[in-house]
Amino acid sequence: MAKITIDGKTAEVKDGITILQAAEALGIDIPHFCYHPALSISGNCRMCLVEVEKMPKLVIACATRVMDGMVVYTQNEKVKKARQAVLEFILINHPLDCPICDEAGECKLQNYTYIYGPGHSRFDEEKVHKPKRVPLGPNIVLDVERCIMCSRCIRFFDEIVKDPQLTFIQRGDRVVLTTFPGKRVDNPYSMNIIDICPVGALTSKDFRFKERTWNMTAVSSICPGCARGCNVYLWVRNNQILRITPRVNMEVNRYWMCDYGRFTYKPVNSDDRIKSPMVRQNGELVEVEWDVAIEKAVSLLKDVKPDEVAVIGSAYATNEDNFALRKFAKSVLKAKYIDFLSHVKDGDEDDFLIRADKTPNSTGARLVGIGASDGFGFESIVEGLRTKKFKVIYVMDDDIVLNDEIYNLLDGVDVIVHATNWNKTVEKATVVFASASFAEKEGTFTNFEGRVQKLNIAVLPKDVEPYMVYKPRKFGEARPNTGEIDKSKLALSRLFKFGTQFDRWSSGERRNVKPSWWVISQIASNLGVKFNYEKVEDVFNDLSQTVREFKGLTYESIGDEGAMINLASKKVTSVEI
Secondary structure, eight states: OOOEEEEEEEEEEEETHHHHHHHHHHOOOOOSSSSTTOOOOOOSSSEEEEEEESSSSSSTTTTTOOOOTTEEEEESHHHHHHHHHHHHHHTTTTOGGGGGGGGTTTTHHHHHHHSSSSSOOOSOOOOOOOOOSSEEESSEOOOOGEEEHHHHHHHIIISSSOOOEEEEEEEEOOEEEEEEEOOOOOTTTTTTTHHHOOSSSSTTTTTTTOOGGGGSEEEEOOOOOTOOOOOEEEETTEEEEEEEEOOOOOTTBTOOOHHHHHTHHHHHHHHHHOOOOOOEETTEEEEEHHHHHHHHHHHHHHTOGGGGEEOOOSSOOHHHHHHHHHHHHTTTTTOOOEEEOBBOOOTOOSSSSSHHHHHHOHHHHHHHHOOOOOOHHHHHHHHHTTTTTTSEEEEEOOOOOOOOHHHHHHHGGEEEEEBBBBBBBHTTTTTEBOOOOTTOOOEEEEETTEEEEEEEEOOOOOOOOOHHHHHHTTTTTOOOOTOOGGGGGGOOOOOHHHTTSSOOOOOOOOOOOOOOHHHHHHHHHHHHHHOOOOHHHHHHHHHHSGGGGGTOOOTGGGOSOOOEEEOOOOOOOOOOO
16 A cells, blocks of 8 residues: 555555546546546546656656655646646647537536636637548547547557557647548447547537537436346437437446447337327227226236236346236236247357347346246247137237247237337237336346346336426435436436426427336236235335345345346246247
8 A cells, every 4th residue: 555645635545556546536636638447548648747746847647656655736836737738739729619519518628628728729820620520430420620639549449349440640730530441430339439539529420419418317227238238328308318328337338338239229219119008999009098908908818717828028128027927927817828038149249248138138037937937938829829729918028920920820819018119019919008118117127147237217208207207305205106216316407407397398208108017017906916016116125025036135225336136047948039
C-alpha cells in the first residue's frame, strides 16, 4: 500500500495504480479524454496533467504510478492553466457543431470546455477542414473534423475484439482517422466505439439526429438478444425506445455489448405490435377488453381434460411469467404436455459476449419447470396435433409455427396465445393476449451462467401512469401494483425529473398490454384457483420458495448487478430449432 495525498486528502491506496485511479477512488475527478479503464494507457490527450511535489514539471495522471509519500495537486493555478491550454489547442480546429451534434449533452469536450476551458477564442485563422459524414460501415458515421485523436476506438478494436479496423494517417494537424485500405468497420461489436468516443466524431446511423440526450430517460434493463444478458440502458422519449447502450456490469458484459443487441428495441416500436387483447369473432380477430378475452379463454379451458391441452412456455419470457405458467399448467389444467422452444443458432457465438442461444431466459424457463418430461415435449405435441388429440394449445410469448405443417394443424384446435408482435401462431389464435414486451414490465431473466437480473418498465403501458412509475418512494412505502422504478437509478429527462401527474408527459402511444403472469393469474382465479399475485414481487417470492435453485433469494436482494444462483445439472429437454 502507498500513502498519498491528493488535494489535501490523504489515503492509502494499492501499489502500482495510477494517480488518476487513486483520485477516482478518493472521489476526485481528473479530466481525461484518452484514458479508459478497459484499454491500455496511451497518454496522448494531456488533459489529465497534475502537479506532483518534487517533480520538475506537470505529469499525466493516467500514466504516472503512485509512490508512498506522494503529494498531488489537481486544482491549483498551474494545473488549471495547463488544462486551459490543452483545451484551447484542441478547440483551434474543432468545428462549432454543438447545436447539431448528437454527442451534445454527453460530450467530454463540451463539459470540460465549460468547466476548465477559455471563455473565448484567440484563433482568427481558417480552421483545418477534414472529411465529414464518412460512412465507416453499416452502422457508424465518422466526422473527422470532430476527432481529437484520443485513439480509444483504435485501441478498442486492437485490444478488446482483436480485430484491427481503424488507424491514424498523416501527422500534425492533418491527422485523419480512417479504416485500413479496402476494409470497413463491420465488426459485430463496432458500435461500442460510439460509446467510448469522448466527442461526436463517431455517431450511430440508427440514432443520428433522433433526439437530444437530455430529453430522454435512461432506464436500466437487460438485453433480450441472447443468453448473455448484457446490462443495458433503454433510452426513451415519447414512450418510444430510441436507442440501447451498455450499462457497466463487470461480472456480465463489463463496458460492452454487441451491435445486434442494440437493435433489439425495434420489435417494441414496430408497427406489427399487438396493442390490445383480441378474440376471434366471425373468423376475424377483433380487439376487445381484457375481461372479455379472459372470459373467452376460461370458457375454452374450463372443461378441457389434462390430455386435451398442451402448454408452451417461452425462453423470451421472464422467470415470473414462466413460473406462473408452470403453476397454472400443473395445478389448474393438470396438463401433461408442457415445453418451450430453444432458439439456438449453432456457430453464431464467440468467446467474448455473443451466445448461440438467442433467447434471454432459457435457463430460467428450464429451472422453473418449463421443460418436457419424457414423451411429453414439443415433438409429442406436434404428433398430438396430427392425431387430433388436443382441443386447446396454450402458447406464451413465442411463435410455435416452425413449418407449414404446424400452421395447418392449428386449424383443428383452439389456440390461446400471449404475444407482443404479430406472428404465424397469432394468425391461428382464438384468443390473443397483448403481452408486455421486456421494456414494458418488471421481472427477471436468468442468464446462461445462472445470474438472475432485473427488468424495469421503460415504455409505459396504457394503465401505468408516469408519475406512478417514476415518483420517489418514501421509506417503508409499498410499491404500487403497476411497479415502480427507483428514481436514483435513472438518467431522467427534464420532464421526468420535474413533472407531476398534471403535466402532459408524452404524446407517444400507450398500448393496452399486460405481463403474462398477471393474465395467467386472472384466468386461474376465474377457474377457481387463487394465485394471490398482485405485483411481480409476489410471483418471484412464490418462485423462490418453490424452486430449489432460487431458495433464499428475494426480489429486492437481486440489486442492479444481479444475483447468482446455484445451477442444477438439469439437461435442457426442450426442442431446439
